[in-house]
Amino acid sequence: MLSALEVVMNVRLLFLAVAMLAACATPQQERATTTGALIGATAGAVIGAQNDRMAEGAVVGGVIGGLTGALIGEQQRQPGRPRVHHHSRCPGGERFFNRARREPNMHEKIELMQQGLSYCPNNAxxxxxxxxxxxxxxxxxxAARHFKRALAIDPYYEPARVNLRRLRAQHRRHRHHDNDDEYED
Structure with missing residues (x-):
């Protein structure tokens, strides 16, 4: 049986582990991390108490629960994470996309990508x-036209959004004003 001092020390150790995990998390991950750590620590303490190892069970459960919570929080934070990959929606274009990835010559790469897109035109x-x-x-x-096309297909496709934003910023810096509408919405 655990003494009152051991229980207090175990509780302090548990809160220290939760605080350390929460401190490592981004603000978006913090709630999921803390919740996961508390649930994991509680489960670990209950399981560990059966063998008089409540503190160790709480720490291990807290760490595992916190890490799991952080991963879940990170996934929830990124609703626009790329969900589309070249081959996942387009088996016919996969061979062209794979060859294009390895092709060092940009003009050949463009030709291969266009051939792949002929099989799957809706691939962001x-x-x-x-x-x-x-x-x-x-x-x-x-470039701007294809970044916009990617966003028309998948408005949450962040790589295309970032690329278009960078292209527009570069365009504004260099003050190219011919056909400005191509770079804007």
Whole structure:
């Protein structure tokens, strides 16, 4: 049986572990981390109490629960995480996308991406990658067009949003005013 001092020490150790986990979390992860740590610590303490190892069970359960909560919090924080991958929605274009990823020549890469898109025109990731390839060869109009197409397909596709934002910022810095509407919404 645990003495009152051991119980107090176990509780302090538990709160210290929870506080350490919460301090490592981003604000979005903090609630899920803390909740996971408390649930895990409680479960660990109950399981550990059966073998007079309540403190160890609480710490292990708290750490595992906190880490699990942090992962869940991170996934919830990113609603726009890329959900679409080249091959996940488009088996016909996969061979072209795979070849394009390995192709060092940008013009060949563009040709392969276009062939892949002929099989799956509604692939946001592929349009984004094609936009990046166009950007690298200096064709910013087509780059913007494909970033916009990616966002039209998947409004939460963050890589295309970031790329379009960077392209617009660069456009404004260099004050290219011909056909400005191509870069704007």
């Amino acid at each position: 990731a592929a349009h984004n990658d094609l936009g990046v390839a166009y950007y690298r060869i200096g064709n910013h109009r087509l």
